[in-house]
Amino acid sequence: MTGSEAELGDEGGGGLQVGAAIGEVADERELEAGAQEQAGDRLQVGVRGDPAEALFGAQVVGEPVVGAVRATGVRRIVSVDAAGRVSDPGDGLLMRTVAKPLVRRILRANFDDLAEAERVLRASDLDWTLISPPRLTDNGHRPYRTVLDHGIRAGRTLSRADVADAMLNSVTTPAHIHHRVSVAY
Template identity: 50%
Template sequence: MKLVVFGATGGTGQHVVRQALDAGHHVTAVVRDRARLPHAGHGRLETVVADVLDPEAIAASMAGRDAVVSALGPRPGGTGSGPVSTGTGTGTGTGTSSVCSDGARAIITAMRATGVRRLIVVTASGHIVDQGDGPASRFLVKPLLRRLLRDGFADFARTDEAVRASGLDWTIMRPPRLTDGERRAYRTATDVNVRGGITIARADLADAILAVLNDPATAGHTVSVGY
C-alpha cells in the first residue's frame, strides 16, 4: 500500500512510519523539518517538505497514493507535530492552535482534488462521553479534563466534524492518554469508547492505525483503543 503520513515527526507518527515500512508499505511523510524524521534513506520512504495547511502544497504528495494518515495533534504554539496526551490524561489546554481541524480540512481538500479516498485521522477519546465510559470517567474525570484541555478538545471536535462531513472513506481513531510504554495487548471498540481504557502506548496506537487501514468495514466509523 502507498501511504501518506502527516504528523510523521510526532510521537505517534514516527511509529506509524516505522511500522508501515516494516510491513512493506511505501510511505510518503509530509513534514515541516526533514531533519526530524528518522529512517532517512529507506528505499520505501519519500519525504516531502510542505505546509500541511496548504492544500495545493500537499496535493502533489497524494497523487497515486492509496490512503492518508493524519497523526497531527495540538501543540503549544501550533507546531502540530503529533498528538499530545489529550485522551484522558495530562496535556496543555491553553495556547494551542487549530492545527488539527485546519490541517484536516486542507488534507480533505487535497484528497478530493487527487481522488484519494481512504483517510485515517487520530483525535482522542477525552472529548467524547458515551456508553463506553464508566461513572468515574463520565462524571469526574472527563468533565475536569474538558475544563483543563478545552482548546485541544475543541480542536479535536472540529476535526471530527470536518472528517465526518468529508464524503471520504474515513475512520477516526480515538486513543486515551498516550504513553511511550512497551507494546502489549490492547482493546478496540467501534463507535464507542473502550471501557476502562485510560492509556495506550503510541506504538500500539500505530499498530491499530495500520490494522484499520486494511479493514474497509471501519470506513465511516470511529475506532477507540485502550488497554
C-alpha cells in the same frame, strides 16, 4: 515538499507501502503536491517536533487536507482523535461524571478543534476513520483492545507505538470506515 518511502512489514501494516511527505499542513496546494508524489491511494497527515507546539484537529485534518485528498483521488483517511473528548456508554460513572468533564475543561480549545475536525470528516465523502486513544505513553507495543463507536471501559492508556499500529491496521480494515475506533489496553 520532501518525501520518503518505507515498507512496513508484519510489525505494522502487513506489508503496506507508506510514503511520507514533509511540508506545510495548512497549505492545500502543498499537501496535494505531496500526496501526488506518493504512490498509492492513502494519505496520512500528522505533525512532528515538540508535541507542546503541535497542531490539533481541524488545524491538521481540516478543509485543506480534505481538499488535497479529494484532488488527488485518495479515498481513505485515518485521523487521531482523543478519547477524553467524548463521553459514551463505554465510560464508567466516575469517568463520565468527573474525569472527562475535568479533562474537557482543561483541554477545551484542543477538544473543540478535534470536534471540528470530526465534523469536517463526517461531512466529507471520504472513507474516514477516527482513532480515539486515551492518555498516551512512551511504552512499547503490547496487545490492545479496539471497539467501534464507543469508549473502552477501564481503557486508560495506550502507547504512541500502538496508536500508530492501530492507524496502520485501520487503513486496511474496511469495517473501520466511517467509524470512531477506540483503542486502549
